[in-house]
Amino acid sequence: MTDKVTINRLPTGVPGLDEVLGGGLPEFSFNLIAGPPGCGKTTLAHQMMFALATPQRPALYLTVLGEPSLKMLRYQQQFDFFDSSRLNHSVRFVNLSDDALTGDLSAVLRRIVAEVEKHNPALVFIDSFRSVVLAGETEGNPHNNLQHFMQELAMLMTSWHATTFLIGEYFTETDANPVFTVADGLIWLRQAVQRNSMVRKLEIMKMRGQSTLAGLHSFRMTTAGIQVFAQAGAVIAKNGEPSAELAGERLQMGVPKLDAMLGGGLPRGHSMLVAGPSGSGKSILAGAFLAEGARCGETGVIVVFEQRPGSSRNRQIDGLIKSGQVGLVNTDADDISIDEVLHLLLKEIRRLKASRVVIDSLSGFELKLAPTFRDDFRESMLRMVLTLVGEGVTVLMTSELEDRYTDLRFSPYGTAFLTDAIIVQRYIEVESRLQRVMAVVKVRASNHSNELREYSIHEDGIHIGDMLPAQEGLLGGRPTQRKIVKARSPAPKADGAKPARTVSRRE
Amino acid sequence: MESPKSRRLTVTLERVVAGGAHVTQVADAIVVTWRDIDIAISPILGQQGLAALYRRSLYLCRAAHPWLAANLEGGDTRMDLTELKAVLTSQDSATAAAGGGAHLQALYELLGSLIGPSLTEQMLRSAWENSFGGPPAQDLST
Numbered sequence: 322m323t324d325k326v327t328i329n330r331l332p333t334g335v336p337g338l339d340e341v342l343g344g345g346l347p348e349f350s351f352n353l354i355a356g357p358p359g360c361g362k363t364t365l366a367h368q369m370m371f372a373l374a375t376p377q378r379p380a381l382y383l384t385v386l387g388e389p390s391l392k393m394l395r396y397q398q399q400f401d402f403f404d405s406s407r408l409n410h411s412v413r414f415v416n417l418s419d420d421a422l423t424g425d426l427s428a429v430l431r432r433i434v435a436e437v438e439k440h441n442p443a444l445v446f447i448d449s450f451r452s453v454v455l456a457g458e459t460e461g462n463p464h465n466n467l468q469h470f471m472q473e474l475a476m477l478m479t480s481w482h483a484t485t486f487l488i489g490e491y492f493t494e495t496d497a498n499p500v501f502t503v504a505d506g507l508i509w510l511r512q513a514v515q516r517n518s519m520v521r522k523l524e525i526m527k528m529r530g531q532s533t534l535a536g537l538h539s540f541r542m543t544t545a546g547i548q549v550f551a552q553a554g555a556v557i558a559k560n561g562e563p564s565a566e567l568a569g570e571r572l573q574m575g576v577p578k579l580d581a582m583l584g585g586g587l588p589r590g591h592s593m594l595v596a597g598p599s600g601s602g603k604s605i606l607a608g609a610f611l612a613e614g615a616r617c618g619e620t621g622v623i624v625v626f627e628q629r630p631g632s633s634r635n636r637q638i639d640g641l642i643k644s645g646q647v648g649l650v651n652t653d654a655d656d657i658s659i660d661e662v663l664h665l666l667l668k669e670i671r672r673l674k675a676s677r678v679v680i681d682s683l684s685g686f687e688l689k690l691a692p693t694f695r696d697d698f699r700e701s702m703l704r705m706v707l708t709l710v711g712e713g714v715t716v717l718m719t720s721e722l723e724d725r726y727t728d729l730r731f732s733p734y735g736t737a738f739l740t741d742a743i744i745v746q747r748y749i750e751v752e753s754r755l756q757r758v759m760a761v762v763k764v765r766a767s768n769h770s771n772e773l774r775e776y777s778i779h780e781d782g783i784h785i786g787d788m789l790p791a792q793e794g795l796l797g798g799r800p801t802q803r804k805i806v807k808a809r810s811p812a813p814k815a816d817g818a819k820p821a822r823t824v825s826r827r828e
Numbered sequence: 829m830e831s832p833k834s835r836r837l838t839v840t841l842e843r844v845v846a847g848g849a850h851v852t853q854v855a856d857a858i859v860v861t862w863r864d865i866d867i868a869i870s871p872i873l874g875q876q877g878l879a880a881l882y883r884r885s886l887y888l889c890r891a892a893h894p895w896l897a898a899n900l901e902g903g904d905t906r907m908d909l910t911e912l913k914a915v916l917t918s919q920d921s922a923t924a925a926a927g928g929g930a931h932l933q934a935l936y937e938l939l940g941s942l943i944g945p946s947l948t949e950q951m952l953r954s955a956w957e958n959s960f961g962g963p964p965a966q967d968l969s970t
Contacts, residue, residue, distance in 0.1 A: 390873045391881075394943045405947040416874035 334372020337549030355491040356510035374411040381442035451489035505529040539658040550660040553704035575613030578785040582770040592716040597746025603719035614677040615646040621677035624650035626685025656691035659701040684721035741765040838929035855916035858928035864955035885934035893927035
């Protein structure tokens with residue numbers, strides 16, 4: 322038995338936030354929700370309040386100056402979580418603006434004490450706390466006054482067994498502000514505006530007594546409220562690496578001969594990049610990969626970025642989605658983050674217990690990302706791939722490859738290093754026709770074919786043919802025929818003629 | 829937007845008048861209702877918030893009851909119930925009940941248009957039940 326106090330952690334009711342907080346909000350903590358105007362502070366506070374408040378654990382929402390209560394109630398009730406039937410029962414709003422207008426922090430504190438003693442709340446929200454501070458500053462000697470007020474308030478609330486939230490407009494987190502010092506928790510909301518896009522981010526700058534997920538986590542605000550998307554790297558799945566018995570297993574790709582080229586199939590838990598120009602059959606290959614999984618009794622998930630909503634990807638995938646063997650992740654929102662897509666993917670993977678995942682394509686993914694995330698695309702992709710592989714799934718990603726015959730590249734993003742296996746597809750011109758070739762460039766820790774194979778696309782999928790030994794310079798796009806020419810024969814010798822030497826020559 | 833709940837106010841006041849109530853009793857009933865509204869709303873919206881709603885509802889019913897809004901031009905931003913009672917008692921019972929009822933009804937509907945009928949009903953329930961959910965109207969005149 323331990324004599325240490327146990328700190329209960331309250332589930333906030335905000336999807337993703339408990340994860341970022343490190344397991345929920347410490348009970349009786351004294352927290353500041355800060356950020357510039359319009360970043361979602363009041364919405365976050367209301368969402369937590371309606372999730373946490375019960376008749377046994379009532380909430381007291383003290384409105385001070387700033388947004389008038391009437392407007393706050395008018396707009397906040399637009400969110401799904403707002404339940405007006407709980408007003409004056411588990412949720413009580415109290416207006417302190419008249420007290421705050423006096424500019425006397427002691428009077429405000431007395432009023433807060435009176436309201437807390439009257440209603441005995443377990444949760445107290447003060448919105449906007451910044452306005453309390455500004456009102457107090459008019460009295461002179463602002464810092465001593467505020468420091469004193471803060472310490473008394475924090476002591477009062479903790480003694481009263483109340484978990485407290487101060488909501489305030491603060492623009493810089495580096496100020497030596499007594500509010501920041503006294504608070505147990507600092508939840509900072511931000512808005513990143515770049516070009517024509519706006520992305521909301523949240524950071525737990527401080528949370529006494531527990532380990533939080535560091536860094537900026539994007540969040541989205543809809544009528545359902547706030548949803549936080551923890552950074553990909555921080556959400557490595559609990560089940561970690563694939564089990565040892567599966568580690569050596571190979572997955573069949575659903576394209577005859579390709580498995581042999583891969584050295585027996587794609588090792589389970591690997592990530593693969595299929596890079597090729599438009600129309601080379603990347604999505605068809607991805608569809609075959611999912612269909613083969615379904616044939617073997619496995620489920621899969623596909624996230625599609627390029628097709629228009631409602632338009633058919635291919636009939637094979639449509640059928641798998643309809644039958645429930647493959648889950649579709651819709652990404653119709655703009656200004657998305659990689660973390661948001663990862664959360665949608667993980668949710669679907671866990672729902673279907675999926676083992677195969679397709680991302681089609683990285684090029685479309687990058688276009689859908691908010692500009693602020695594009696600079697970190699490679700780092701975020703690496704975190705995402707590691708998280709997915711950690712979840713135990715096998716990942717196939719497609720990537721648009723601009724046909725440049727002067728340099729040999731597998732990905733326009735330098736993402737090739739992220740993946741365990743790479744297949745590259747190219748167009749070549751042979752006898753005034755476009756033909757396709759593919760090769761396995763890499764399969765980590767495995768032997769694989771180094772052949773460039775011609776392939777064609779039919780109604781029933783991809784057919785891989787043979788090498789084109791009679792052609793050379795295939796990767797340059799305009800192969801030439803190898804010619805067998807006889808080297809100029811040396812002078813005949815007595816012991817017989819030397820055999821012809823094969824050389825190739827461009828014609 | 830007239831609702832059955834807001835309409836109930838005027839019906840109750842009409843009954844009070846029909847029961848032969850003196851204008852002072854009518855004015856008292858209306859002022860008591862405003863006090864209950866003050867108790868219900870001021871803690872949430874603040875006294876200034878309620879005063880703004882009070883004056884706006886006066887403004888909204890002044891076309892039908894111009895005598896009621898006579899003091900609206902004064903620039904006073906408070907909710908002055910003493911003055912309201914004086915204005916009401918300067919009329920006969922039926923006129924005071926009609927104007928006072930319309931004023932209360934205007935507040936209910938104004939709040940409903942701003943924060944929705946559900947939240948309005950929740951906030952004003954205690955005030956309404958005290959004034960209009962209690963004993964039958966004719967009891968007030970006895």
